[in-house]
Amino acid sequence: MIEVINISKSFGGEKILKDISTTFDKGKTNLIIGQSGSGKTVLMKCCIGLFDVDEGKVDFDGRCFSGLKEKKKKETRKEMGVLFQGGALFDSYTVEENVMFPLNMFTKMSFEEKLERVNDVLNHVKLPNANLKFPAELSGGMVKRVAIARAIAMNPKYLFCDEPNSGLDPKTAEVIDELISELTEKFQMTTVINTHDMNSVLQIGQKIAFINKGELWWEGDNKEILVTDNKELNDFVFSTELTRRIKQRL
Amino acid sequence: MGFLREAGDYVLIMIETFRRPDKGKVFRRQLFIDFQALGVDSIGIVVFISLFIGGIIAMQMAYNIDNPLVPLYLVGYTTKQMMVLEISPTIMSLILAGKVGSSIASEIGTMRVTEQIDALKVMGINPANYLILPKITAAMLFFPLLIVFSISVGLAGGLLAVFITGSVTTTDFIDGLQAWWQPFDIFYSLIKSVVFAFIIASISGFKGYTVKGGSVEVGRASTKAVVASSILIIIFDLILTQMLLT
Numbered sequence: 001m002i003e004v005i006n007i008s009k010s011f012g013g014e015k016i017l018k019d020i021s022t023t024f025d026k027g028k029t030n031l032i033i034g035q036s037g038s039g040k041t042v043l044m045k046c047c048i049g050l051f052d053v054d055e056g057k058v059d060f061d062g063r064c065f066s067g068l069k070e071k072k073k074k075e076t077r078k079e080m081g082v083l084f085q086g087g088a089l090f091d092s093y094t095v096e097e098n099v100m101f102p103l104n105m106f107t108k109m110s111f112e113e114k115l116e117r118v119n120d121v122l123n124h125v126k127l128p129n130a131n132l133k134f135p136a137e138l139s140g141g142m143v144k145r146v147a148i149a150r151a152i153a154m155n156p157k158y159l160f161c162d163e164p165n166s167g168l169d170p171k172t173a174e175v176i177d178e179l180i181s182e183l184t185e186k187f188q189m190t191t192v193i194n195t196h197d198m199n200s201v202l203q204i205g206q207k208i209a210f211i212n213k214g215e216l217w218w219e220g221d222n223k224e225i226l227v228t229d230n231k232e233l234n235d236f237v238f239s240t241e242l243t244r245r246i247k248q249r250l
Numbered sequence: 251m252g253f254l255r256e257a258g259d260y261v262l263i264m265i266e267t268f269r270r271p272d273k274g275k276v277f278r279r280q281l282f283i284d285f286q287a288l289g290v291d292s293i294g295i296v297v298f299i300s301l302f303i304g305g306i307i308a309m310q311m312a313y314n315i316d317n318p319l320v321p322l323y324l325v326g327y328t329t330k331q332m333m334v335l336e337i338s339p340t341i342m343s344l345i346l347a348g349k350v351g352s353s354i355a356s357e358i359g360t361m362r363v364t365e366q367i368d369a370l371k372v373m374g375i376n377p378a379n380y381l382i383l384p385k386i387t388a389a390m391l392f393f394p395l396l397i398v399f400s401i402s403v404g405l406a407g408g409l410l411a412v413f414i415t416g417s418v419t420t421t422d423f424i425d426g427l428q429a430w431w432q433p434f435d436i437f438y439s440l441i442k443s444v445v446f447a448f449i450i451a452s453i454s455g456f457k458g459y460t461v462k463g464g465s466v467e468v469g470r471a472s473t474k475a476v477v478a479s480s481i482l483i484i485i486f487d488l489i490l491t492q493m494l495l496t
Contacts (some may be wrong), residue, residue, distance in 0.1 A: 046370050077374035088369040089361075102373050105273055160372075 001026050002047065002158060002190055007056030007066070009042055016042045018214045019056070027188045029181050029204045031195055034211035035236060041162060043211060044194045047158055048082055049073050060158065079104055081151030081189075083161040087143040089135040089150070095122070096131040099150045106154065123147040125179060141172035145179065152183060159184065159191040165200060173197060177204050198237060201225065209237070260456050266378040267386070267455070271321050280384040288385065288451070289392030293399065295349060296342055300333075300400040303341070304407030307332050312417035325418045328424020329408040331435070338400040339439045340487050343446035346393065347479040351454040354385055355475035357459030359468035367459070382455035386448060393447035394440045401439070438494050445490060446483050453479045 002024040003120035007243060009017040016039045024030035034040045045051045047058050049065060058066040065076050089098050096118055103114045122128055125145040135143060151159060161180060165173035181204040184191040195201065201208060210233050218233045224235060227245070238244045271277035310327040358381055361367050370377040405427060412418045457475035461467050 050368055050371065074374040077372055080372060081370065083373045084365040084369055086364055088365040090366055090369075091364075104276055105373065105375055 001061060002192065003059040004043070004047065005057050007043075007046055007053045007058065007088050008230055009046055009051060009054050009142055010028065010038075016214050017053075019045065020211070020214075020216045021056075022209045022216055022219060024192050026146050026190045027185065028206040029193060030209070031192045031193050031201060031205045031212060032208045032209050033196055033201055033205075033236070035196065038211045039214040040194050040211045041198075044192065045160055048080060049077065049191065051097065075138070078154060080158045081148075081154065081156035081159045083144065083147045083151050083159070085163040085166055087135070087147040089143060089146055091135055093134075094131065095127070095133050095135070095138070095146050095149075098135070098146060099153050102154045117153060118149075121153050122146075124183065125149045131180065141176065141220055141243050144168065144176050148176075148179060148183070152187065152189075155187065157189060159189045161191070161193045161195075163194055163196075165195060166199045170199065174203070175201065180204070201237070212236070259460060260452075263378050263456050263459060264452060266376060267382045267452075269376060269379050269486035271379060271383065272375055276380075277384060280380070281388055284388035285392055286386045287353070288388050289396060292302070292346060292349060292396060295345065296396050296400050299402050300338065300404040301343060301407035301410075303337055304329060304333055304404030305411030307337070307404075308408035308411045308423065309417065311413060312415070313413060322418045323423040323426035323429060325412065326408065327429045328426070329423075330405060330427045333401050333404040333408075334403065334435045334439050337395045337405060339442040339446065340483065342397060342400045342442065343393070343450065343483050344480055346396070347446075347450045347454075347483060348476050350389065351450045351475045351479045352472040354451060354454035355458040355472040356468055358382070358455055359461035359471045360465075362459065362461045363464055363468060378459060380453075382452070382459065385455055386451040389447035389451040390444050393450075394443045397439060397443040398436075401436075438490075441494065442487065442490050445486055449480045449482045449486065453482065 004020055004022050004024075007017055008015065020043060032040045032043055042051060046053050046066065053066050053073050056066070057064050060076055060079070063076065065073065068076070070230070089095075090101065093101065096115075099118045099121060101115050103109055103117060107114070109117070118131070119128070122130065125148050127142060127145050127149065130138070130142065130146070135146070138146065148161075148164075159180070164180060165177050168176065177200050180191060180193065183189070193200065193204075203220050205225065208218075208220055208222065208225055209216060210218040210230075212232050218228065218230045220228065225233070228234065238247050308325055308329045311328045312322075315322065315324060358367075361381070367377045367381070370380060409420060409423055410422045413420050454475040457471045457478070458468075461471045
């Protein structure tokens with residue numbers, strides 16, 4: 001479980017996160033939703049330690065992470081997998097080398113063992129024959145799947161995904177959602193997903209935190225979100241004519 | 251203030267860079283990749299420019315020495331001294347700042363804007379150490395070899411030019427190359443090349459590492475890397491000349 005406790009973060013005098021407290025549960029897909037500029041990416045980057053928080057703290061299974069020095073953060077970081085918005089695959093490496101990268105850096109496995117692990121995770125993300133391709137040769141959905149494979153190569157306890165569906169068609173986005181949800185359940189990871197994709201919210205949102213103007217506005221799950229009377233959340237979730245009609249029929 | 255802040259950031263990033271690599275085997279692999287990218291791939295341009303500059307210096311010297319009292323072997327001697335003391339270490343470094351410096355800055359800058367550096371960091375890897383240290387090491391080890399290569403090719407270019415034009419006999423030219431030979435000159439040249447290699451790789455790595463924004467900023471960082479490296483090369487050329495030759 002990840003606990004976010006009263007964190008605040010400012011940039012250039014402007015407060016982006018205001019006293020946010022929430023928890024992300026183990027074995028669940030925890031979603032952070034909100035409009036662009038609401039602070040959800042900053043919240044995620046505070047959680048993974050790319051930004052230092054100004055106030056408050058982030059605990060990973062009771063271990064304080066945010067206050068640690070860079071050297072000590074390393075140990076917790078080895079338990080994290082992160083899927084970045086654009087995939088962040090290393091361009092000059094093949095798919096196999098990308099996925100093998102954390103294993104090369106942090107394990108003493110033989111090449112055969114590492115290759116077996118790489119093939120295993122590539123099978124999990126349903127890319128069994130892509131080992132020798134370069135990122136430039138992959139489609140957007142494949143890039144995301146390779147990035148997920150790299151993120152789970154070290155058997156992480158915590159998986160963070162920043163906008164995993166951005167730039168993908170609805171069908172591929174659904175495949176990615178299902179994949180993340182399936183892996184979360186299978187490996188009992190604490191998964192945190194940053195999204196504004198309503199399909200993801202309704203499909204895999206086992207726990208949802210709605211951030212608005214840097215504040216935590218609402219928490220619940222994908223069933224509660226359909227019946228909430230929170231105005232700001234309703235304005236965000238049912239912002240189109242189509243979604244408003246769907247809500248009326250519910 | 252902006253300059254001071256940037257200088258401070260440079261020092262902080264260099265402190266991060268010069269830490270023990272996370273894994274020696276991975277560092278060595280990266281080092282060999284950078285030997286290829288920064289060193290071996292630069293041999294062509296170094297050979298081409300050195301050959302022609304050597305030839306041009308020899309021809310200009312021969313053209314300027316028309317006094318019968320001045321011995322013709324001075325053409326070879328002057329060509330050698332210019333290639334060893336200034337042209338190969340400094341001019342080649344300025345050219346390498348353009349080729350290698352822009353390549354380092356744009357490579358690392360692109361990694362920054364595509365979140366690859368963030369990906370390294372969240373994996374628990376020191377990105378500055380992983381990305382910049384092998385480049386600095388490769389440049390500092392390989393550039394002296396390139397400079398020796400440049401000197402040799404430049405002198406061969408001079409010999410070829412006097413042979414083709416007939417302005418000086420090849421015997422006179424070779425006599426000049428052998429005259430007043432001081433091994434310290436080569437040492438001075440190598441010292442300069444090592445310092446310039448550090449300047450090029452570290453400044454370009456820093457400029458790329460600190461890119462903020464998108465592709466336009468990567469281009470700007472690349473240009474700034476070349477300009478800053480070139481200015482520092484010239485300044486340190488003066489300082490090293492003062493320290494080592496006077």
